[in-house]
Amino acid sequence: MTAIKQIQKTNLGSTKIKHFIIRYFTALKYAFTKGVSLAQSPPSLNPSKIAMMPIQDNNYQRIYDYLINIGLILSITLLMYLILFSITFLSLEGPQEYRENAITFTTHLLLKGANPYSLENLPTYLNAYGIVYNLI
Incomplete structure (x- = not known):
């Protein structure tokens, strides 16, 4: 399903915003597949006709596909690195922060019977939780 069809099916609340987004993406698609700038695109074309135009096999489409493939490979690589880092970090035995x-x-x-909120213990034993949190 193309992005334009997905936008048409979603409920964005305002039809003006929805139509603007559809026109914007169809103009970009037209400019990218035809190899022209947005200023040169003919204003007489209906955005729905532009959305249904077949994608032509030209240099711009090959470059677009190449960039999409590079982006997919890069994002999958970064996702695998993030998963590996998370598994390694979470499997450490010590505290994580x-x-x-x-x-x-x-x-x-508290188990020794000392007061953790006295002045001599403040820099080391200070935490944001109350005294009941440790007893639970």
């Missing part, structure tokens, strides 16, 4: 130790330290102080 500096603030995760604050709850453990506060609970340790």
